[in-house]
Amino acid sequence: MPTATPAREQRAAYYELIAQRQLSPLWESLHNLVPPQPKPRAKAAIWRYAQIRDLVMQAGALISAQEAVRRVLVLENPGLPGKSSITPSLYAGLQLILPGEIAPSHRHTQSALRFIVEGRGAWTAVDGERTTMRPGDFIITPSWTWHDHGNPSVDEGGEPVIWLDGLDIPLVASLDAGFAESYPEATQPVTRPEGYSFARFGHNMAPVRELAPHPTSPIFSYPYERSREALDTLYRHGELDAWDGVKLRYVNPTTGGWPMPTMATFMQYLPAGFEGRARRSTDATVYCVVEGHGTAYIGGDAFSFAAHDVFVVPAWQPVRFSAVGESVLFSYSDRPVLAALNLLREERL
Amino acid sequence: MPTATPAREQRAAYYELIAQRQLSPLWESLHNLVPPQPKPRAKAAIWRYAQIRDLVMQAGALISAQEAVRRVLVLENPGLPGKSSITPSLYAGLQLILPGEIAPSHRHTQSALRFIVEGRGAWTAVDGERTTMRPGDFIITPSWTWHDHGNPSVDEGGEPVIWLDGLDIPLVASLDAGFAESYPEATQPVTRPEGYSFARFGHNMAPVRELAPHPTSPIFSYPYERSREALDTLYRHGELDAWDGVKLRYVNPTTGGWPMPTMATFMQYLPAGFEGRARRSTDATVYCVVEGHGTAYIGGDAFSFAAHDVFVVPAWQPVRFSAVGESVLFSYSDRPVLAALNLLREERL
């Protein structure tokens, strides 16, 4: 073991000296700061619905939606303890709303998506319009839009509804750009009938005076029925990618781009017996299994998955899929952020 | 009557002199060249389907689709005689295809739209994919795409089909930018099943690797069923503009802009009894009545209209609509050209 050379001592003394002026020597940290390739601290992980559904339901007994504001169990990446993050820039949680409950109205600069896992009939309201939730629907509550959730009472046919929340909370925190407000009432007024926004923008048409692109999608609910139909049609027509199966991204119809500026969302179909090839990219991705079962190979690990499971693929980790039965996967990632900053890389292996 | 003054004679002599050098005095023509406001030579006009349908059908006996290449009666603006134009930049024609016929494959730099007026079951093929025509469908064959049309034989259930062709032929001619080619066979090969493009782009989703905007819409058929549903929903939800009724524009889902760079297309719903206010704009517009009847007031003229009629509103002419019965109007104009060149003006009167 080498003893400290004079040069080394001299440097140490210098480092102490400059530290008093809030300075540090780049050459000691350059390799870590500018690494040859990404080494994410986040880990691949899975949350199996069979193991956590009861825990989610128990939260219903433990705390009311009103008291919780949002009754959510956060899926915390084991590589990022205490961070309430599933990837360095993304948050994931499972939210439960019981019949007769309201999750009170608020807004925040964080963008949010909801992917409905189980139950039907609850609603989300966004800036005055409500949409009814059904399993597989993808719903957005964009940055700084008032939003609240509710569920009809048991008498009105309400049933417990669970969905996956995806937000850009860690990203917004890292940029010191979070603002939030509560609405003065539990629910905002309903000013437009359900289906209004979809009728305006959902049919490859747009109101004649609406020419400016919207930064977020004016369609805030993308029904599973139509997404599933698109995937089925393409599969029947022979579209099948060796890496992705049949994979579509959700679109903001006023731009052709992403529904929100910080999160991309996807839905893909894997036929029974599909053995996909591996790919990797710099966007970290959260998956939610909609239908089917199979195995996700992430880095060196294999995760068997079944319907409603949630798993996460960190940045630059190779991932490939093996589907036992016909499977459908929803996913979201920070791809728009990487693309906007010219930092998106992808490799098909 | 004043006699020629010396100055006037001097000027006339000068004008003759400079004419030999291909020069002319701007000050004699400035007011005409740079007018205070548009004075279109095109006139408002209507083609009543009841009066021309038989003529269209007679063309079927007179010439085959094969010989005609396109069996079309051109709707020629009475203010633009001999120009084969309905407005200075647009062309309109009614095309007939009989059971068992083929309109042979070609491509050209002119952009074309087809709006189906009568009959069902014929098809248009665009770059390897066919789409079946039904009344009210809006179909595009963008610039430089191979396209052919066909109709099943009577035995296969074919019936005569008539549609409105809209093209930018005069515009492309005025820019000396027309190119065309015939396909070596009557029909191009079918390489993709019907519905393929719509499944890829029609459901507010897009293939995951398709990120670049397409200059023309990848959806080449916009079915009436969906357009009508969108209009109905909005009307039921109380959307009603005092000028336009309920009016939507067709969209290229990869950009949120127009389906093709030279022609905008619209569909609007006027409830029974609607008495619209007048508007005018610098885009000249061709209308095709889909359903209903009423009156179009254009400049100082009134044109009663019924289903399948075609009428034209020249640039900057005020137009307003009165609907006797619930009416649906399809329309197309050169608005994208005016918008791209920063020449679009609109007034709501």
Place this chain on the structure above:
Amino acid sequence: MPTATPAREQRAAYYELIAQRQLSPLWESLHNLVPPQPKPRAKAAIWRYAQIRDLVMQAGALISAQEAVRRVLVLENPGLPGKSSITPSLYAGLQLILPGEIAPSHRHTQSALRFIVEGRGAWTAVDGERTTMRPGDFIITPSWTWHDHGNPSVDEGGEPVIWLDGLDIPLVASLDAGFAESYPEATQPVTRPEGYSFARFGHNMAPVRELAPHPTSPIFSYPYERSREALDTLYRHGELDAWDGVKLRYVNPTTGGWPMPTMATFMQYLPAGFEGRARRSTDATVYCVVEGHGTAYIGGDAFSFAAHDVFVVPAWQPVRFSAVGESVLFSYSDRPVLAALNLLREERL
């Protein structure tokens, strides 16, 4: 000579019949309407400054700038007689302003460019800011901006100034989109000092709150000194294209695109002895020789050129240059129109 067959007679009768309904048979005109390639009516032509300068100066004696509003000799294409056009979409004229004169203020939707040919010290004012003209400067007066021109008196050092006007008059006329207004006074008030706009946008910087792209360049004068320096530097650095020599386009610094939406402008340097290769494109182009002399080969014709000559290359005509002495050419075309409408084609031969 064949007599009319029954079919021919039958068709003729049919054509007469349908003409009464403003209908015409497409199949008789299809080939002309949709030609295999462009056949412009405009012809290649040159206006030699040595032959027309005196005529321009004579106009100064014939009519005042005040009376003429714009004292301009229009360069009329011999293939487009009576059209006041140099190409189907463009206008060119030589404007003279004498010491002490004012060309009164007005605005119009037509876009205009000024390329200074001879003389210095006159000014153009655009929306409250004046710029002084020097030979080789490129100045714009975009659509609907107030603009007037003036020249100091002889006592103040004024001298006759001649420039080339380039406008999109024929294009705007063909779209029925021309509007114009006179300013109530001969000159508009000067509200900003000379150089203000250039300081804000000319140095690859922009005011911190100016983020939105401007549809037209906020720099309205591009001095020759800087354009020439850029060309020289590139030539010294070995940049030399076999077709174009060293060729730059003028840029709107807020977008990176064209200075105005209807006309592209270029300046190119041809070293002494340059023998360029031929190219052609669908934009028709007007050239003004800034320095040097040589020959332009356009289609089958050869035009020797010298400083201040103006010549025109119709759409799709091959053009190549031979430079005897070191030459600089300014040019403008309707390329942005063709590009915006997806109709631009170019071939390097």
Place this chain on the structure above:
Amino acid sequence: MPTATPAREQRAAYYELIAQRQLSPLWESLHNLVPPQPKPRAKAAIWRYAQIRDLVMQAGALISAQEAVRRVLVLENPGLPGKSSITPSLYAGLQLILPGEIAPSHRHTQSALRFIVEGRGAWTAVDGERTTMRPGDFIITPSWTWHDHGNPSVDEGGEPVIWLDGLDIPLVASLDAGFAESYPEATQPVTRPEGYSFARFGHNMAPVRELAPHPTSPIFSYPYERSREALDTLYRHGELDAWDGVKLRYVNPTTGGWPMPTMATFMQYLPAGFEGRARRSTDATVYCVVEGHGTAYIGGDAFSFAAHDVFVVPAWQPVRFSAVGESVLFSYSDRPVLAALNLLREERL
């Protein structure tokens, strides 16, 4: 002091239970995760050049540029200890290069800017072209471009040169998107003469075939001489904002946007005696004083500044400037990131 209630105990037990499944209760952390407004951990701070210049020069004796790869003292925010960050997303360092030294060639996905503080004659090479450094020049080495720095020997007139490095290292780290490579030689080959890129894009012109926007500015050196001239001209012309003085942003001339996608850069002029009003925004900003002296009031603190000092304003902290002498400030921030993600807010107080 309340004892644990049964409910509290029950909840604690539940929290332990779910933690085993990598779940945590959102309702305990919601307020922190979605705060009402930003509370940055970064602090306002200043590095006074008079106090650190000697330390920078000492580094020259301590380690060679070759060994250090980059001989830089990192300016570490006192609120972000151990993070090598000046703001949550930005890095700042002072780099020294001595006569005769080379900082070897490499590339990385991190974007970098260099603002020259002291000394002249060193060079930066970017993708084959070198540019000579002079105080006040702003130079970029965009993401994934090969770059090296060098300094002529003393015999060739070299002198020590110090510049401020600004990079997006923390941002790229937080996104797990860092890649880097060393060039096989100390310096990359020079393939283009100095000034080439500027001649192509620096004069509000562009090569005729360059139409596509560049994601980063093709001008990689913005000379102080021209920036200063623009500011001077505007100040002489009466442009003076009550908050910013005269403030320009650097521009990518192919887009009108930022020179690089992750960092905005600005230069502003404050006349002697200027007492600015306060503003705040969600982009955190690093300032480098080019000329003059005065005081920056940041949040509740006052920092007197003089030439070459560097100070940092965290996100959402109010800042205002008081200039004793005529002052020029360079600054950079993560504004493009916030703007791209729709998270930019600004208040003028």
